[in-house]
Amino acid sequence: MAAPVIDTRAGERTQPPASAPRKRGRFSVHFAHYKWLYLLLLPGVLYFAVFRYGPMYGVSIAFKDYVPFLGVNGSKWVGFQHFQDFFANPDFPRLLGNTLILAFLNLGIAFPLTIVLALLLNEVRLSILKRTVQTLVYIPHFLSWTIVASLSFLLFALDFGPLFLFLNNVLGTNIDFLSDPNWFRPLIVLQEIWKNTGWGTIIFLAALATVDQDQYEAAIIDGAGRFRRVWHITLPGIRSTIIVMLILAIGQMLNTGFEQIYLMTNALNRSVADVFDTYVYFVGITQGAYSYSTAVGLFKSLVGIVLIFGTNALAKRFNQSGLF
Amino acid sequence: MIRRKISLAAAVVTATALTLTACSGGETQSADISTVNVMAPFLEAQPPSADGAVQKKLRELTGKDVNITWAPNASYEDKTNITLASSEIPHVMVIQGKTPGFVKNAEAGAFWDLTDKLDDYPNLKTTFPDIQQNASINGKVYGVYRGRAPMRAAVMFRQDWLDKLGLQPPKTTEDLYKVAKAFTEQDPDGNGQDDTWGITIPKWGALGTNSPYDLIEEWYGAGNRWIEKDGKLIPSFETEEFLEANRFVKKMVDEKLINPDFATFDGTKWNEPFFNGKGGIIADVDSRVSVLINLFKQADPNNFQNKVGFVGNLEGPDGELHAHPTDGYSGFLAIPKSSVRTEAELKTVLEFLNTMNGKDVAVLLNNGIEGTNFALEDGKAATIKPETEEGKAVTTDVKSYAQLGMNVTGNSFYPVKQATDYEQQVFDKRTEVMAEDLKSAVYNPAAPFVSATYVSKGAQLDNIVADARIKYLAGQVDEQGLKDAIKLWNTSGGDKVKEEINKLWQDNK
Numbered sequence: 001m002a003a004p005v006i007d008t009r010a011g012e013r014t015q016p017p018a019s020a021p022r023k024r025g026r027f028s029v030h031f032a033h034y035k036w037l038y039l040l041l042l043p044g045v046l047y048f049a050v051f052r053y054g055p056m057y058g059v060s061i062a063f064k065d066y067v068p069f070l071g072v073n074g075s076k077w078v079g080f081q082h083f084q085d086f087f088a089n090p091d092f093p094r095l096l097g098n099t100l101i102l103a104f105l106n107l108g109i110a111f112p113l114t115i116v117l118a119l120l121l122n123e124v125r126l127s128i129l130k131r132t133v134q135t136l137v138y139i140p141h142f143l144s145w146t147i148v149a150s151l152s153f154l155l156f157a158l159d160f161g162p163l164f165l166f167l168n169n170v171l172g173t174n175i176d177f178l179s180d181p182n183w184f185r186p187l188i189v190l191q192e193i194w195k196n197t198g199w200g201t202i203i204f205l206a207a208l209a210t211v212d213q214d215q216y217e218a219a220i221i222d223g224a225g226r227f228r229r230v231w232h233i234t235l236p237g238i239r240s241t242i243i244v245m246l247i248l249a250i251g252q253m254l255n256t257g258f259e260q261i262y263l264m265t266n267a268l269n270r271s272v273a274d275v276f277d278t279y280v281y282f283v284g285i286t287q288g289a290y291s292y293s294t295a296v297g298l299f300k301s302l303v304g305i306v307l308i309f310g311t312n313a314l315a316k317r318f319n320q321s322g323l324f
Numbered sequence: 325m326i327r328r329k330i331s332l333a334a335a336v337v338t339a340t341a342l343t344l345t346a347c348s349g350g351e352t353q354s355a356d357i358s359t360v361n362v363m364a365p366f367l368e369a370q371p372p373s374a375d376g377a378v379q380k381k382l383r384e385l386t387g388k389d390v391n392i393t394w395a396p397n398a399s400y401e402d403k404t405n406i407t408l409a410s411s412e413i414p415h416v417m418v419i420q421g422k423t424p425g426f427v428k429n430a431e432a433g434a435f436w437d438l439t440d441k442l443d444d445y446p447n448l449k450t451t452f453p454d455i456q457q458n459a460s461i462n463g464k465v466y467g468v469y470r471g472r473a474p475m476r477a478a479v480m481f482r483q484d485w486l487d488k489l490g491l492q493p494p495k496t497t498e499d500l501y502k503v504a505k506a507f508t509e510q511d512p513d514g515n516g517q518d519d520t521w522g523i524t525i526p527k528w529g530a531l532g533t534n535s536p537y538d539l540i541e542e543w544y545g546a547g548n549r550w551i552e553k554d555g556k557l558i559p560s561f562e563t564e565e566f567l568e569a570n571r572f573v574k575k576m577v578d579e580k581l582i583n584p585d586f587a588t589f590d591g592t593k594w595n596e597p598f599f600n601g602k603g604g605i606i607a608d609v610d611s612r613v614s615v616l617i618n619l620f621k622q623a624d625p626n627n628f629q630n631k632v633g634f635v636g637n638l639e640g641p642d643g644e645l646h647a648h649p650t651d652g653y654s655g656f657l658a659i660p661k662s663s664v665r666t667e668a669e670l671k672t673v674l675e676f677l678n679t680m681n682g683k684d685v686a687v688l689l690n691n692g693i694e695g696t697n698f699a700l701e702d703g704k705a706a707t708i709k710p711e712t713e714e715g716k717a718v719t720t721d722v723k724s725y726a727q728l729g730m731n732v733t734g735n736s737f738y739p740v741k742q743a744t745d746y747e748q749q750v751f752d753k754r755t756e757v758m759a760e761d762l763k764s765a766v767y768n769p770a771a772p773f774v775s776a777t778y779v780s781k782g783a784q785l786d787n788i789v790a791d792a793r794i795k796y797l798a799g800q801v802d803e804q805g806l807k808d809a810i811k812l813w814n815t816s817g818g819d820k821v822k823e824e825i826n827k828l829w830q831d832n833k
Contacts, residue, residue, distance in 0.1 A: 067432045068405040068406070068408045068409045068425070069408045153588070158585040158588075159585075176588075179798065266588050266794075267527075267587055268791075268795060271791075282783070282784075283784070285401075287423075287780075287781075288423060288428060
């Protein structure tokens with residue numbers, strides 16, 4: 001997932017070249033004038049048409065009883081049957097609950113921590129220290145979830161994992177963190193924080209670099225301390241970036257991360273671990289219920305879209321510039 | 325995840341488009357198929373090369389230009405489904421089992437029904453009709469099954485520990501408990517520390533997958549997946565014996581005779597506690613005995629004998645031996661209708677499979693090439709030492725080519741000669757014990773039957789009971805919780821599965 005390019009100078013909108021009333025033929029003149037720019041646009045449009053919109057045709061199997069041998073066209077239409085089955089399934093409330101809880105935990109804890117870390121890094125004055133720390137916190141992002149899960153298994157292993165021994169000695173308990181359902185969510189959020197917080201700071205650090213330095217000087221002269229400066233200058237300065245990142249994060253919210261959860265699931269914590277992503281894999285790939293799992297995936301995507309538009313509208317209502 | 329699904333959908337869409345163009349091309353195939361395309365899984369790190377010695381010899385022996393597409397085992401089922409929707413459908417496909425995907429495709433007419441055809445070919449007419457029946461879908465045979473050893477269950481233990489404590493190898497489940505308890509409490513490694521346990525069990529919860537739990541339940545008399553009680557088939561977990569077996573395992577968990585992380589312990593590390601002297605017992609397939617012996621041999625080539633002992637299945641509390649057999653097959657070789665279109669073509673392909681099942685090809689697929697990588701010694705295949713580059717390549721390739729072996733008339737290839745006399749003795753004893761246990765095997769009476777409800781949600785249903793079993797053993801729920809889960813299995817669709825299986829069973833009696 002490539003990081004989206006964000007216009008950090010939010011609020012500024014490029015104005016159309018002319019505000020004269022539009023007439024017929026205006027477009028062809030306009031087109032002729034900018035034809036090279038449109039040509040530049042073509043590869044991008046083609047890419048989206050072929051690789052993003054074209055395959056959406058396959059989504060139709062959510063409304064069919066798809067059998068690979070019969071193909072997408074040859075399979076029978078069943079309408080909303082798979083959706084009805086899914087909503088009537090006793091697993092549905094549990095899946096929805098687990099997915100939402102994990103999503104909100106990640107959004108509520110991991111997301112603000114990214115901003116906090118970016119602010120902390122921003123306050124470091126020693127350039128070499130700042131760069132070293134930055135590089136170090138980016139590294140976990142490049143480790144695969146398999147490695148993160150293996151590390152967790154080693155650290156929390158029953159009877160000999162160092163963190164298992166340490167935490168249980170401190171708390172005076174005997175908790176098996178890896179299989180105790182109560183510890184599943186904290187573990188997942190911790191892993192998420194460890195792996196992705198550093199990486200997430202990149203965009204905020206870029207935004208922080210654009211905050212006007214003169215304002216800090218003025219504030220210092222007025223006698224503002226560090227926290228005051230952060231609160232009244234830095235944070236408002238990157239507010240629009242935060243909003244944009246928040247909207248994007250909310251759109252991705254239901255993508256709880258298949259690999260991470262799949263790797264940390266076992267028979268003892270499955271009741272809290274099953275989420276839409278793992279369910280789609282389990283039902284779709286291992287049981288060959290392609291249509292049903294496509295319906296589940298489609299439902300998840302719809303919720304994602306609603307969330308994006310909803311947050312965007314909210315952001316606009318509170319007089320912030322939204323994403324679009 | 326969405327992106328991955330979309331790209332899968334993209335592949336499917338493109339593939340379908342290709343099928344359509346291929347069809348409209350009006351391409352006609354002659355009955356004389358000279359190139360046979362085969363799709364098979366490979367389990368090694370690399371698939372065999374297409375111009376290796378084994379491949380050349382295979383072409384020579386079958387008289388066909390055999391063209392094998394190897395697909396990695398881990399994604400084989402996806403690949404099967406995508407291939408079926410494409411235009412490049414092979415003439416023969418290895419299918420790994422009666423998965424829901426395969427059943428749906430087969431019932432939609434993707435494969436030839438071979439029920440009445442196989443008996444016309446001497447090497448395809450099975451000498452084990454029961455296994456062929458098990459591999460069928462409700463009596464319809466959609467492929468030539470790949471035969472596997474019908475009995476593999478064994479209990480292996482640290483022989484040196486047993487000798488040190490002056491114990492006898494276990495014969496019954498009660499003996500197993502006693503040995504496990506002694507291994508846990510009597511310091512079998514003699515280091516003066518309480519750092520050993522009895523049985524090691526890895527994360528392996530799913531029902532009916534020959535897990536250690538399945539073995540113990542069967543030994544207790546709970547049956548093999550399904551059991552006949554009062555003229556009806558019921559799932560094993562609805563028997564009283566199932567509960568008794570799990571009470572027994574729970575007792576061992578509670579007394580710490582089993583590794584405490586049994587719900588999360590990584591199965592690929594299963595041998596480590598055994599080898600490192602932590603857990604002294606493993607209940608698994610008998611071939612693990614050789615793997616364990618090899619570990620000790622690598623560590624100390626001069627002193628590896630008498631480290632690993634083993635017995636076969638154990639007698640249950642009722643004093644009887646209910647041995648746990650395998651399904652006897654591992655998938656089948658099926659023939660898709662879209663590539664093999666006419667009866668005449670089907671005949672050509674079946675003749676090819678008949679040749680594949682002959683002794684010459686069976687030896688090639690399983691042993692290799694005589695004089696290149698193995699030599700015959702008293703009817704056994706012995707690896708030629710020192711190994712030549714060519715010989716090594718053949719030995720490596722054979723590991724993958726064995727995936728094409730069917731052996732429906734028994735193994736016609738040579739048994740492998742073991743490296744040392746001790747290993748040969750162990751191997752011979754394994755063969756003997758397994759043959760003896762096979763006489764007491766309790767089979768799954770529902771093996772040939774595929775219920776429609778089970779196809780659509782069986783795995784989810786079984787998970788209810790499988791998870792409850794582990795939770796019960798770990799102490800998260802009590803016995804009532806386990807019983808409730810079994811009730812939930814019934815109300816979530818299990819009732820229907822039972823009904824369908826019983827109907828199929830009655831109809832086929």
